[in-house]
Amino acid sequence: MTTYHPANDEKHQLFLAWSRAQGITFNKITPARFPNAGLGIASTEPIEGPRRAKKGENKNRMGFSEGETITFAPKAALLTRENLKLFSPTLGNFNALLKELSTHAVFAAAIAKELKNKGNAWRPWMKVWPSPEEYQDGMPLLWNKEQQELLPPSAICGESAILESQMQKFEGDFQKVRALGFEFSRDEYVYAWLVVNTRSLFYKLDTQDYKELSKEDCMALCPFIDYFNHSDDGCKVELSPAGYTVTPNVDSLPASTQLFVTYGCHSNDFLLCEYGFILPTQSNKWDEVNIDTFILHDLTPDQKRHLDAEGFLGNYIFDRSTFCFRTQAAVRMMLIKDPSSPRNKVRVDRWQRYLIGQEDGERERAAVEEYLKGLLEKLRTRGREAWGQADDLEEGSVKRLLLMRWQQVLAMVESVEADMKDESGEERVGRNLASYIM
Numbered sequence: 001m002t003t004y005h006p007a008n009d010e011k012h013q014l015f016l017a018w019s020r021a022q023g024i025t026f027n028k029i030t031p032a033r034f035p036n037a038g039l040g041i042a043s044t045e046p047i048e049g050p051r052r053a054k055k056g057e058n059k060n061r062m063g064f065s066e067g068e069t070i071t072f073a074p075k076a077a078l079l080t081r082e083n084l085k086l087f088s089p090t091l092g093n094f095n096a097l098l099k100e101l102s103t104h105a106v107f108a109a110a111i112a113k114e115l116k117n118k119g120n121a122w123r124p125w126m127k128v129w130p131s132p133e134e135y136q137d138g139m140p141l142l143w144n145k146e147q148q149e150l151l152p153p154s155a156i157c158g159e160s161a162i163l164e165s166q167m168q169k170f171e172g173d174f175q176k177v178r179a180l181g182f183e184f185s186r187d188e189y190v191y192a193w194l195v196v197n198t199r200s201l202f203y204k205l206d207t208q209d210y211k212e213l214s215k216e217d218c219m220a221l222c223p224f225i226d227y228f229n230h231s232d233d234g235c236k237v238e239l240s241p242a243g244y245t246v247t248p249n250v251d252s253l254p255a256s257t258q259l260f261v262t263y264g265c266h267s268n269d270f271l272l273c274e275y276g277f278i279l280p281t282q283s284n285k286w287d288e289v290n291i292d293t294f295i296l297h298d299l300t301p302d303q304k305r306h307l308d309a310e311g312f313l314g315n316y317i318f319d320r321s322t323f324c325f326r327t328q329a330a331v332r333m334m335l336i337k338d339p340s341s342p343r344n345k346v347r348v349d350r351w352q353r354y355l356i357g358q359e360d361g362e363r364e365r366a367a368v369e370e371y372l373k374g375l376l377e378k379l380r381t382r383g384r385e386a387w388g389q390a391d392d393l394e395e396g397s398v399k400r401l402l403l404m405r406w407q408q409v410l411a412m413v414e415s416v417e418a419d420m421k422d423e424s425g426e427e428r429v430g431r432n433l434a435s436y437i438m
């Protein structure tokens with residue numbers, strides 16, 4: 001059982017009534033407030049999930065009944081590319097806007113405009129969205145430079161870092177929207193842009209228009225279903241030609257628990273930058289630490305070319321127990337000082353055989369481990385420094401999020417390091433890095 005308080009204040013009551021009027025159905029659940037997780041959805045009664053179907057019952061190909069429908073939201077209630085005209089009738093030339101801007105940018109423009117329109121038909125929905133102040137506390141995009149610089153490297157180091165890419169995307173959208181004559185202030189537009197960022201679902205119809213769109217442009221905002229918080233293993237959300245349906249992903253959901261959906265397989269750094277929260281490490285099976293910034297820095301252009309040619313350039317990570325295979329590939333390439341030199345052909349061939357599993361890589365193992373231990377040490381030093389600086393910040397959620405995230409990263413450094421030791425507790429010995437590189 002989870003402690004929660006039903007969110008039954010006026011704006012939520014009005015929104016529930018509005019939802020019913022739009023044909024949105026919700027059964028045995030209520031919007032509720034949870035300690036440390038804000039607003040979400042709680043079950044008020046047990047809910048039956050999929051089970052082996054009895055004779056005569058509707059069943060799927062596996063012979064299972066679907067389970068109870070927790071929520072259904074019809075297409076007409078969604079903010080989609082098709083419904084844009086209904087949502088914001090005076091936005092402008094819809095075809096041109098949808099052609100020139102990303103879906104994210106157009107939805108944000110429509111929302112920024114309609115937030116000022118007291119007669120908007122979707123107003124009861126907009127009223128239950130978080131306030132700008134709530135975004136300020138949680139979303140790193142809105143933090144000041146000093147606070148942003150205390151985020152882990154995967155959020156801020158390099159062009160592909162999560163926050164860096166998000167900032168570029170926002171700036172690009174904002175500039176384009178302004179160039180098209182919209183006179184939103186940065187504050188107005190960033191709020192609407194974050195609403196889209198944190199509340200959209202993947203949405204793709206089986207139409208030619210959608211076939212031509214990039215995956216990033218296939219999105220919709222869905223009233224009521226956007227009340228569900230994220231977990232790495234949540235209820236099932238399915239899109240049909242009629243709309244979105246949420247059903248249980250397990251045999252049964254007990255009463256008085258928080259129900260979740262899954263926003264994707266995301267690390268905590270990603271969740272923090274894109275959604276403004278993190279999960280406890282043990283509750284996020286997708287948590288990992290990206291170490292591109294360290295590894296890319298240590299590779300020569302020639303080594304990078306070799307890695308790129310094999311599809312192994314970038315996206316190096318470790319999780320609670322180990323480094324990924326891509327990291328192994330990169331560090332093993334690092335050991336070949338001049339891979340294009342004919343005298344290193346044998347070593348490059350051996351490296352390629354390692355990539356396809358024809359070499360066990362034992363010969364280089366100790367040198368690789370030495371490098372990786374050095375890398376963990378660098379991350380630990382950065383983590384302790386950032387932790388100390390975050391601890392000096394004013395009390396509040398920025399400080400809480402930064403301390404919590406660094407604590408998790410430092411614990412992952414410890415745990416992966418422990419796994420690199422022999423069962424006896426001794427570190428493995430072998431040829432060291434310096435003697436290996438040639």
Ligand SMILES: C[S@@+](CCC(N)C(=O)[O-])C[C@H]1O[C@@H](n2cnc3c(N)ncnc32)[C@H](O)[C@@H]1O
Pocket residue numbers: 036037038039040128129130138198199226227228229230231274275276277278279
């Ligand atoms: C689609 S809304 C989910 C419902 C909701 N909390 C709301 O604001 O209406 C997404 C936002 O909810 C919050 N959130 C989602 N999952 C969470 C979780 N497991 N723990 C804490 N906050 C969460 C984050 O602020 C995120 O940006």
